[in-house]
Amino acid sequence: MFSFFKRKPKPEAQPTLPPQVEPAPQPATAPAAPVIAAEPVVSAAPVAPAAAAVEAVPAPAEVAPPPAAVAAPEPVAPVTRAEEAEEAVEKAIEDEVEIVAAPEAAPEAKRSWLSRLKAGLSKTSSNLTTLFVGARIDDDLYDELESALLVSDAGVEATQWLLDELKKKVKAERLTEATQVRTALRSLLIDLLQPLQRPLVLGREKPLVMMIAGVNGAGKTTTIGKLALHLQAHGQSVLLAAGDTFRAAAREQLAIWGERNNVAVIAQESGDPAAVAFDSVHSAQARGTHVVMIDTAGRLPTQLHLMDELKKIKRVIAKAMPSAPHEVLLVIDGNTGQNALAQVKAFDDALGLTGLVVTKLDGTAKGGILAAIAKTRPVPLYFIGVGEQIEDLQAFNATEFVDALLS
Structure with a gap:
């Protein structure tokens, strides 16, 4: 579990909590913390001066932070890549910032999540774990391991790196038992995936603007609903x-999640998505909302005109708030294998991704895709999902993931 930073409390500091702070199990229909009164879906005006958008939405009461919330640190710079995260850690040590360990989740909830x-990941792990049962350490074992990794969509580059490093480790440490080789593989996988495990830093901007992208069917809207509840449980008000102004079902689905989580939704039928994004940022500023999450229509990376539309949305958000968007998240379906890696590359090149959410890992035989992402395009992986329930979306932990993969 990762740590987060805390400077000495200041009167108006904002809470900064990493996603690894897992809240106690929540009911599927309500967050742990008190929430604002439910509001109807608010229609966004067409592209217009910011004042019109602000006046169109009444301000709700702030969401009170949960009793167990930790004292807030000063706003910190956004973590966008592994190197920047390491620099932040080093700077915190130099500045003598107090580092507070994140509290563990309830044992029952933790066991439930790990199970x-x-x-x-059982379909992915079955191809890997059976290799080491009574096996001899020879070329046949390495060939079978190579096939298993490629079938799991670990990719050629990550697979070759794992095999090369494993052979070096076996020789250097003089490993003679198959179980020892399995332990060595576990260590290498954790080292490979560790750079993906980074915290989502809250409270560094108000509002913290999050732009959510992905292809059709990846689960963007559902993920937004789950994240809204997750953020509320950490004392963050959400808008x-x-x-996605062209698909009515997307607006209705987001409205349902908004009603379920008691948060307002800015919507507009058959309008300009950039206008909705612009209005939502100004509305969040007027309300004093902590986080605004902007859903976008699903699109394939090959649809260049739609990718250009995403770039336009990002530019318009920056006009509403120069430092925004602070997070550009890509939601990818874990079942798509190497296509997921192609999506990460395309959206990262177009938008400059700050984080990933991988959904639908339950029942997949392609869990090795995380190794491919870590080796070729290590964008931080904030959350992974293994089901449809609220609690099935959790912060990514490299050690837990590898242990589940090799169990």
Whole structure:
């Protein structure tokens, strides 16, 4: 579990909590913390001066932070890549910032999550774990391991790196038992995936603007609903923006999540998604909302005109708030294998991704895709999902993932 930083309390500091702070199990229909009164879906005006958008939405009461919330540190710079995260850690040590360990989740909730993760990755792990049962350490074992990694969509580059490093480790440490080789593989996988495990830093901007992208069917809207509840449980008020203006079902689905989580939704029928994004940012500023999440329509990386539309949305968000968007998240379906890696590359090149959310890992035989992402395009992986329930979306932990993969 990762740590987060805390400077000495200041009167108006904002809470900064990493996603690894897992809240106690929540009911599927309500967050742990008190929430604002439910509001109807608010229609966004067409592209217009910011004042019109602000006046169109009444301000709700702030969400009170949960009793167990930790004292807030000063706002910190956004973590966008592994190197920047390491620099932040080094700077915190130099500045003598107090580092507070994140509290563990309730044992029952933790066991439940790990069991779901293990069950979700069972199809991927079955091809890997059976290799080491009574096996001899020879070329046949390495060939079978190579095939198993490629079948799991670990990719050629990551697979070759793992095999080369494993052979070096076996020789250097003079390993003679198959179980020892399996332990060595576990260590190498954790080292490979560790750079993906980074915290989502809250409270560094108000509002913290999050732009959510992905292909059709990846689970963007559902993920936004789950994240809204997750953020509320950490004392963050949330505003949702229905940037998928052309698919009525997307707006309705987001409205349902907004009603379920008691948060307002900015929506507009058959309008400009950039206008919805613009209005939502100004509305969040007027309300004093902590986080605004902007949904976008699903699109394939090959649809260049739609990728250009995403770039336009990002530019318009920056006009509403120069430092925004602070997070550009890509939601990818874990079942798509190497296609997921192609999506990460394309969206990262177009938008400059700050984080990933991998959904639908339950029942997949392609869990090795995380190794491919880590080796070729290590964008931080904030959350993984192994089911449809609220609690099935959790912060990514490299050690837990590898243990479930090799269990």
